[in-house]
Amino acid sequence: xxxxxxxxxIEQIKRHGERTFPEECGGLLLGVTEGGARVIREVLPLENVxxxxxxNRVELDPRDYLRAEREATKRGLGVWGYYHSxxxxxxxxxxFDLDHAxxxxxxxxxxxxxxxxxxxxxxxxxxxDRSQFDEETMTIVSTTASTQS
Amino acid sequence: xPTISIPTALRQYAGGQASVAVQASRIGEALAQLTAQFPxxxxxxxxxxxxxxxxxxxxxxxxxxxxxxxxxxxIKEGDEISIxxxxxxxxxxATVEEAKAQSExxxxxxxxxxxxxxxxxxxxEVGLEGQRKLKAASILLIGAGGLGSPLGLYLAxxxxxxxxxxxxxxxxxxxxxxxxxHGTKDVGRKKLDSAKDRLADINPHTQVDTYELALRSENAxxxxxxxxxxxxxxxxxxxxxxxxxxxxxxxxxxxxxSIFRFxxxxxxxxxxxxxxxxxxxxxxxxxxxxxxSCAEGGVLGxxxxxxxxxxxxxxxxxxxxxGELLVGRLxxxxxxxxxxxxxxxxxxxxxxxxxxxxxxxxxxxxxxxxGVTPPPAATEVSDWEITPLQLRQRLDNGERVTIIDVREPHxxxxxxxxxxxxxxxxxxxxxxxxxxxxxxxxxxxxxxMGGRSAKAYxxxxxxxxxxxxxxxxxxxxxxxxxxxTMAKY
Numbered sequence: 312x313x314x315x316x317x318x319x320x321i322e323q324i325k326r327h328g329e330r331t332f333p334e335e336c337g338g339l340l341l342g343v344t345e346g347g348a349r350v351i352r353e354v355l356p357l358e359n360v361x362x363x364x365x366x367n368r369v370e371l372d373p374r375d376y377l378r379a380e381r382e383a384t385k386r387g388l389g390v391w392g393y394y395h396s397x398x399x400x401x402x403x404x405x406x407f408d409l410d411h412a413x414x415x416x417x418x419x420x421x422x423x424x425x426x427x428x429x430x431x432x433x434x435x436x437x438x439x440d441r442s443q444f445d446e447e448t449m450t451i452v453s454t455t456a457s458t459q460s
Numbered sequence: 461x462p463t464i465s466i467p468t469a470l471r472q473y474a475g476g477q478a479s480v481a482v483q484a485s486r487i488g489e490a491l492a493q494l495t496a497q498f499p500x501x502x503x504x505x506x507x508x509x510x511x512x513x514x515x516x517x518x519x520x521x522x523x524x525x526x527x528x529x530x531x532x533x534x535i536k537e538g539d540e541i542s543i544x545x546x547x548x549x550x551x552x553x554a555t556v557e558e559a560k561a562q563s564e565x566x567x568x569x570x571x572x573x574x575x576x577x578x579x580x581x582x583x584x585e586v587g588l589e590g591q592r593k594l595k596a597a598s599i600l601l602i603g604a605g606g607l608g609s610p611l612g613l614y615l616a617x618x619x620x621x622x623x624x625x626x627x628x629x630x631x632x633x634x635x636x637x638x639x640x641x642h643g644t645k646d647v648g649r650k651k652l653d654s655a656k657d658r659l660a661d662i663n664p665h666t667q668v669d670t671y672e673l674a675l676r677s678e679n680a681x682x683x684x685x686x687x688x689x690x691x692x693x694x695x696x697x698x699x700x701x702x703x704x705x706x707x708x709x710x711x712x713x714x715x716x717x718s719i720f721r722f723x724x725x726x727x728x729x730x731x732x733x734x735x736x737x738x739x740x741x742x743x744x745x746x747x748x749x750x751x752x753s754c755a756e757g758g759v760l761g762x763x764x765x766x767x768x769x770x771x772x773x774x775x776x777x778x779x780x781x782x783g784e785l786l787v788g789r790l791x792x793x794x795x796x797x798x799x800x801x802x803x804x805x806x807x808x809x810x811x812x813x814x815x816x817x818x819x820x821x822x823x824x825x826x827x828x829x830x831g832v833t834p835p836p837a838a839t840e841v842s843d844w845e846i847t848p849l850q851l852r853q854r855l856d857n858g859e860r861v862t863i864i865d866v867r868e869p870h871x872x873x874x875x876x877x878x879x880x881x882x883x884x885x886x887x888x889x890x891x892x893x894x895x896x897x898x899x900x901x902x903x904x905x906x907x908x909m910g911g912r913s914a915k916a917y918x919x920x921x922x923x924x925x926x927x928x929x930x931x932x933x934x935x936x937x938x939x940x941x942x943x944x945t946m947a948k949y
Contacts, residue, residue, distance in 0.1 A: 335550055361548070368550035373517045373524070376544050380467060384478055389468030393547050400551035403734040403788055413515045413545030414469035414504075421549075435734060442711060443732045445816055446807055 313448035325429030328396035335369035337395035392418030473500040488531035566592035590780035598622040600687035606764030607693030609641040638761035677823040698826035704738035724767035731814035735787035740808040846929035906931035
């Protein structure tokens with residue numbers, strides 16, 4: 312599997328991380344699967360509902376997830392992953408990320424925000440036996456070339 | 461009928477359906493019906509004990525069943541039951557709150573320890589919690605030599621609870637220039653004994669377990685599994701691949717360091733945390749003999765100090781869960797230029813060990829993989845070897861023996877067997893200069909201790925030579941057993 316996003320979506324995600332820096336941010340990735348790729352059609356920035364350690368923890372509200380699923384279903388999309396920022400930390404999943412990854416077959420997009428500036432973004436999936444993350448190919452297409460639904 | 465909404469990622473296990481209708485009056489019953497109909501969902505929703513997984517939330521309409529009657533919550537016609545994942549993430553290790561649960565199990569520090577670790581306790585990033593984590597931690601050091609010295613000294617001083625040391629060597633004069641675990645008084649002692657005494661003096665609260673053996677495929681997993689972190693301080697490729705493979709197979713972090721002459725490198729190989737392993741960096745070992753060891757190429761005595769201390773720092777960070785690790789980064793150090801550089805390392809999806817479709821699932825034969833002949837046990841003389849005494853007798857009998865010294869020119873200057881017609885062909889040039897030798901001659905190859913000449917022996921054997929012997933123990937054995945006036949180094 313691989314994941315495909317547009318430059319505009321990546322920018323949207325990075326701006327979210329820069330806005331919330333030095334705290335973490337997170338959101339959902341809505342899209343479809345097409346020929347072995349998760350094609351993201353919409354990025355949904357959400358609120359970090361975690362009360363403590365917001366500089367290195369993010370938590371999404373299950374109700375936000377529920378609304379996102381309902382909205383996605385209406386529009387023929389699915390929730391195919393989520394993104395979160397690592398402020399002043401590389402875009403590599405932590406042990407905490409592994410322990411809290413809900414699904415196999417999902418894209419986990421992580422991006423580093425260094426001193427308020429978003430840097431590299433990398434996409435990961437959880438191995439079938441949940442033993443570790445594997446990096447997956449992330450294709451970024453320019454917005455004009457993509458087909459927005 | 462009530463319906464259960466399935467999250468996108470789990471629909472593939474539910475026949476592709478977004479919602480499934482059930483005939484049930486309680487949540488528990490509804491979920492049982494769902495998994496009976498779609499057995500594949502079971503492991504995604506429930507753990508091995510049949511309890512709902514921690515990241516699975518069940519909502520009835522817009523209410524979490526944890527706030528209702530949990531699995532006994534009643535449902536009726538038209539209710540929408542939703543399976544909702546808890547989505548959480550974040551950089552770094554467990555936070556204070558999360559660690560609280562674990563910390564109950566962490567060992568306490570006594571008065572002596574509190575005084576000893578005062579400067580750590582003052583650091584908010586370490587503090588009492590971090591110091592207790594250090595006490596609870598265990599680290600395996602493979603090799604009590606150049607890198608093992610600063611590693612052992614600083615990790616014991618820092619308060620790591622248990623250190624494992626693997627070594628089978630004896631302290632030699634030539635070790636003292638860099639192996640600061642050992643002193644002049646220790647020459648001739650087992651490195652493990654010397655290290656144990658020194659570490660006990662530095663910190664009696666650190667338990668030191670010793671393994672007097674060479675780490676091999678047969679024993680590696682059993683030893684490695686007893687430790688939280690693995691640190692390889694050896695300078696041979698067989699052990700490096702073995703330590704890497706054992707660590708990856710057991711999901712442990714492997715803190716890597718290597719040194720040569722004036723340059724060193726360090727990284728943390730930890731595929732479980734998303735980083736690459738040593739095989740992603742170097743899928744194949746170099747041909748035997750191509751990369752000289754420190755015994756052959758020399759090493760600045762301070763260099764293992766610099767690299768070993770970097771490795772020790774990474775180990776401490778792994779334990780206390782602070783800072784940015786060298787995962788996915790290779791740190792390069794040049795002592796002459798006094799420069800550090802950094803290379804990004806990516807996990808190789810094709811890696812046979814930690815890639816997407818791993819083919820290595822067990823430890824292999826690392827001598828064979830690295831193309832080297834395993835060293836025979838020190839006490840036996842194999843038929844491919846000749847002792848200094850046997851060689852001396854043959855020479856005294858007037859036999860014509862071609863002696864080839866495969867060391868470096870500066871070693872030749874210290875001591876050589878030129879009196880007996882010995883010629884110098886350094887190992888690095890050996891394959892190219894093999895034409896200078898005659899297959900009909902009786903050839904004895906030697907180096908300082910017998911290791912490099914064993915490689916030369918293999919080169920000759922592969923080239924079809926049969927009348928070859930390796931001088932057992934090298935020129936040092938000759939100096940000990942035959943010519944006591946000879947300079948040793």
